[in-house]
Amino acid sequence: MKNIIRWPGLIAFVLITGSIAAIIILFFDFWIKLAAQKGLEVATGAEVNISAVEHTFSPFGVSLIDVQLTDPNKPATNQIQAAKISADIELSPLLLRKVIIDNLIVSGVQFGTERAREGEVFRKTNAQGERSVLEELFPNKEDLPSVDEVLARSPLKTTKAIEEVQAAYDRHKEGIATQYKNLPSKDKLAEYKKQIEALSKANYKNPSELLAAKEKFDLLKQEIRADKQILTDFKDSVSQAKQELSPKIAQLKAAPGQDYEQLKALVAGDAGAISDVTTMVFGEKAAQWAEYGLAAFDIVAPMLKNKEQQSEEAVSAGRWLSFDDESGLPELWIKNADISVSWQQENLLSVWHDITYQHDIIGRATTFKVDSSKSKLWQSFKLNGDFWLKENGILAQQNWQLAGLKLDNIDLVNQDKLSSKLLTGLMSSNGSIKVKENTVIGDGVINLTSLTMQAQGSNKMTNIVANTLNQLEQLSINSDVGGVIGDLDLSFSSDLNRQLGSALLANIGKEEQGKLDELKAKLNTQMQAALGSQDAQLGEWLDWEKLADGDISSLEEMLNSKMNNAIDNKKDELKDKLKGKLFGG
Amino acid sequence: MGILAKLLKALNSDSSPWQLAFGFTLGMIMGLTPILGLHSLILVFVVLFFRVNISSFLVAWALFALFTLPLDSLMASIGESLLTTESLQPFWTALYSSTFGQLTQFYHTLTLGSLIFTLLLSPVLLFASKYLVIQYRVKVMVWVNKIKLVQFIKGSNFYRLYQALGE
Numbered sequence: 001m002k003n004i005i006r007w008p009g010l011i012a013f014v015l016i017t018g019s020i021a022a023i024i025i026l027f028f029d030f031w032i033k034l035a036a037q038k039g040l041e042v043a044t045g046a047e048v049n050i051s052a053v054e055h056t057f058s059p060f061g062v063s064l065i066d067v068q069l070t071d072p073n074k075p076a077t078n079q080i081q082a083a084k085i086s087a088d089i090e091l092s093p094l095l096l097r098k099v100i101i102d103n104l105i106v107s108g109v110q111f112g113t114e115r116a117r118e119g120e121v122f123r124k125t126n127a128q129g130e131r132s133v134l135e136e137l138f139p140n141k142e143d144l145p146s147v148d149e150v151l152a153r154s155p156l157k158t159t160k161a162i163e164e165v166q167a168a169y170d171r172h173k174e175g176i177a178t179q180y181k182n183l184p185s186k187d188k189l190a191e192y193k194k195q196i197e198a199l200s201k202a203n204y205k206n207p208s209e210l211l212a213a214k215e216k217f218d219l220l221k222q223e224i225r226a227d228k229q230i231l232t233d234f235k236d237s238v239s240q241a242k243q244e245l246s247p248k249i250a251q252l253k254a255a256p257g258q259d260y261e262q263l264k265a266l267v268a269g270d271a272g273a274i275s276d277v278t279t280m281v282f283g284e285k286a287a288q289w290a291e292y293g294l295a296a297f298d299i300v301a302p303m304l305k306n307k308e309q310q311s312e313e314a315v316s317a318g319r320w321l322s323f324d325d326e327s328g329l330p331e332l333w334i335k336n337a338d339i340s341v342s343w344q345q346e347n348l349l350s351v352w353h354d355i356t357y358q359h360d361i362i363g364r365a366t367t368f369k370v371d372s373s374k375s376k377l378w379q380s381f382k383l384n385g386d387f388w389l390k391e392n393g394i395l396a397q398q399n400w401q402l403a404g405l406k407l408d409n410i411d412l413v414n415q416d417k418l419s420s421k422l423l424t425g426l427m428s429s430n431g432s433i434k435v436k437e438n439t440v441i442g443d444g445v446i447n448l449t450s451l452t453m454q455a456q457g458s459n460k461m462t463n464i465v466a467n468t469l470n471q472l473e474q475l476s477i478n479s480d481v482g483g484v485i486g487d488l489d490l491s492f493s494s495d496l497n498r499q500l501g502s503a504l505l506a507n508i509g510k511e512e513q514g515k516l517d518e519l520k521a522k523l524n525t526q527m528q529a530a531l532g533s534q535d536a537q538l539g540e541w542l543d544w545e546k547l548a549d550g551d552i553s554s555l556e557e558m559l560n561s562k563m564n565n566a567i568d569n570k571k572d573e574l575k576d577k578l579k580g581k582l583f584g585g
Numbered sequence: 586m587g588i589l590a591k592l593l594k595a596l597n598s599d600s601s602p603w604q605l606a607f608g609f610t611l612g613m614i615m616g617l618t619p620i621l622g623l624h625s626l627i628l629v630f631v632v633l634f635f636r637v638n639i640s641s642f643l644v645a646w647a648l649f650a651l652f653t654l655p656l657d658s659l660m661a662s663i664g665e666s667l668l669t670t671e672s673l674q675p676f677w678t679a680l681y682s683s684t685f686g687q688l689t690q691f692y693h694t695l696t697l698g699s700l701i702f703t704l705l706l707s708p709v710l711l712f713a714s715k716y717l718v719i720q721y722r723v724k725v726m727v728w729v730n731k732i733k734l735v736q737f738i739k740g741s742n743f744y745r746l747y748q749a750l751g752e
Contacts (some may be wrong), residue, residue, distance in 0.1 A: 016629065092687075317659075
């Protein structure tokens with residue numbers, strides 16, 4: 001026994017393991033920092049920086065100081081920055097590579113802060129680039145289109161109406177002309193009349209003559225009926241053509257007026273600029289507010305989803321398998337979390353429960369709630385929602401109500417052609433969104449009141465926009481939320497569009513007015529030219545229709561006439577003969 | 586280089602062939618299995634506490650670590666097939682639920698697969714290396730000692746230093 005045991009070896013073992021343990025403990029904060037940075041970088045797809053790490057062994061807890069998560073879409077800014085993240089972690093599940101956090105406290109959260117240096121991006125998201133391009137929306141005066149260019153590129157109603165009238169005329173022209181040629185002539189109709197008169201007035205000597213005349217009369221009637229049908233068909237065709245052409249001609253007469261109104265807006269500025277001005281002026285800021293409001297879906301949920309995908313990927317050197325254990329624990333589960341967002345010296349506390357990416361295991365959704373009563377900056381702010389990460393995407397919903405948020409000195413647009421600043425104002429907003437299989441549907445209203453704006457333009461058009469903005473006291477912006485998680489699509493509309501449209505139209509200059517007059521004249525000429533020929537043709541068709549009407553009535557009359565007199569006379573004659581033979585009279 | 590010299594010294598010393606063979610075998614297990622795990626701690630304890638030849642253990646560890654790259658996928662697939670065998674599920678589930686099981690990390694395919702692979706290989710390597718040590722001492726050692734270079738090394742300060750360290 002003595003031969004096989006090496007007692008000094010035991011001391012060496014203790015020394016070696018002790019040294020390893022000492023090194024681990026000594027550099028424990030460093031290992032945690034490395035692991036946390038790597039884990040968060042996998043989840044966000046961009047560089048993560050942690051200034052310092054602290055830990056306690058009993059209870060086991062870790063604190064991360066000054067955590068900065070680079071925005072993968074804007075590497076010069078942080079998507080999220082947190083002053084401190086503290087977590088109480090359960091030790092035993094760590095052996096199963098499961099991170100179960102009983103309490104997580106995140107304080108001093110800020111969004112979109114500038115980074116000291118640009119962060120590295122490992123995975124690009126599919127988010128779109130900048131939303132509004134001011135240069136495209138407000139062209140320079142010299143960029144305004146000429147009348148001919150406007151006429152060439154605009155879908156004019158006049159041109160369309162001319163084409164439609166021409167097409168309708170072409171459809172009927174040949175058919176009506178052919179039918180007109182085949183109509184029975186006046187001579188033929190007169191001949192019918194003559195023959196009918198002759199047959200009905202003749203004196204028939206015997207019944208056989210009468211019978212022959214009757215047969216002839218019937219044959220004549222058949223011919224008349226056939227000709228009447230030709231006339232009726234012709235009349236129907238003309239009626240059909242009239243029915244189709246009349247409204248189209250009316251449309252053609254109205255089209256130049258409608259085109260004029262539309263082109264007026266085009267010459268005055270740009271229809272697109274007027275309709276997008278809400279997005280252009282308020283969109284960027286509103287999108288930023290929405291980004292904060294929808295952070296749970298647009299930032300946290302995709303991070304968790306990325307983490308899930310990462311854990312599902314097979315590691316080259318073997319993989320970790322899970323077996324149904326009694327605890328049924330997910331790989332990551334933050335049971336309770338208090339996340340405090342800092343904004344303009346105010347703290348906004350959000351309370352979260354059950355943060356995980358394996359909701360099916362814990363059997364409930366991640367919930368989050370903000371219920372902030374009056375503060376220096378707002379009267380009240382309530383937000384609540386939940387999300388559940390399923391195999392086919394995220395299932396989630398969120399509602400919010402914000403009242404009396406004070407806005408102060410906010411840059412809205414700052415570009416060469418137009419700059420605008422919201423000096424003071426109050427904002428209220430409410431809305432809701434739902435997410436099903438990553439597809440987002442929702443809407444909200446942003447009410448801005450007690451507004452003081454400061455806007456400045458650099459050309460005629462942007463000066464008009466700036467003046468309108470400077471006079472703005474209140475504004476209600478409707479917002480639609482769409483798209484998919486990670487790439488939300490926000491659209492904004494408001495009464496500002498109409499106000500700016502009117503202001504732009506009221507400020508049309510001499511040059512533009514000259515262009516408009518030129519346009520009006522061109523359109524009327526086009527319309528008159530088209531209307532002249534089509535109107536004349538329709539008039540001719542209407543004359544033909546009247547003629548056909550007269551012929552049809554005269555044929556109708558002929559068909560109604562009968563050989564009654566001749567037959568009656570013959571009947572009386574036969575009766576007299578019969579009486580003479582019977583009574584010898 | 587120093588370890589090789591130690592190995593050479595061990596081969597030429599009075600160390601029993603079993604000590605050397607166990608060193609080789611345990612070194613092979615250490616080299617082919619993932620270093621982070623309870624099994625590594627046990628292996629180091631066995632090597633240090635029992636009179637296993639440390640030089641042969643270290644040489645074998647370094648040598649077999651070179652084979653991990655080509656063998657990893659094979660060993661991981663062994664672990665995968667064992668861990669996914671239906672009849673063994675109750676056993677793995679029980680192990681997974683226990684603290685000991687969690688410490689062993691046997692629910693990692695490569696850890697389990699490489700351990701099973703090396704344990705199966707161990708008896709073969711143990712007896713083979715013992716046989717080779719004996720053969721070396723009988724046939725090669727005498728011849729090696731006669732080589733002038735070896736005589737020169739043995740006479741150098743460098744060798745004496747290693748010899749002193751080993752005592």
